[in-house]
Amino acid sequence: MPKILLVEDNEMNQDMLSRRLQRKGYEVVIAVDGGQGVAMAHSLAPDLILMDMSLPVLDGWEATRQLKGAPATRDIPIIALTAHAMSGDREKAFEAGCDDYDTKPIELLRLLEKIQALLERKPA
């Protein structure tokens, strides 16, 4: 069962997305801020990370930069999630090292396609 780390500070978003992903067969672990997300990525070695970008403590861009800069976590695919497609957000996410990008409200089928594509691409 692929393990997904969901880095999201909003409790309702955590609940909705984790329940829906679990029903699709994924194991979901949750971090509530960017700092915890970086720590959990190191300790749990998830198969993929869903990263909200507006986070307390350490925002999603900086957390992504740290994860992509560390040998132990740089190969973990990261999908950026934002509540609104601000001008430049997409480019910022890719510049930080995100492998893909999606906007809220989440369309589950679209997100599942992106998750699956990145999991298949991930080096063994």
Add this chain to the structure above:
Amino acid sequence: MSDARAETDQDITTPNLFGAAALRALRHELRTPINHIIGCGEMLLDEAGDDDLPALVPDLEAICAAGDQLLALMTTASTQPTPIGGSDRQRACRGPSPISSKERAGLVSRAFTRARSSTSPAGTATTPARPG
């Protein structure tokens, strides 16, 4: 549907009286709870389908559709170049909805009535559960 839900760069850069930063914050504050309505509705739709509860599906679809309409209405209203009032507000409230506001309200009201009656013992009044 993804195109309808996504904001565009043009939306973000539309001149307005509030300024770009304030408008961005306003949209974020409004979009978040609407996203919750849509997300919860879709999650419950998934669960109704998986748990073989087809009777719930039409009402949940109505709630999701109302959420989409609300999101579109919010986007329309928050990109008005002038303060919304009078006829502008009436036009915004008509928004992109294919149904009238009365029909929309009726759909949502019937959905909640059915949900309450399907989860309550006969003749027992209930208060809708509130999120924690």
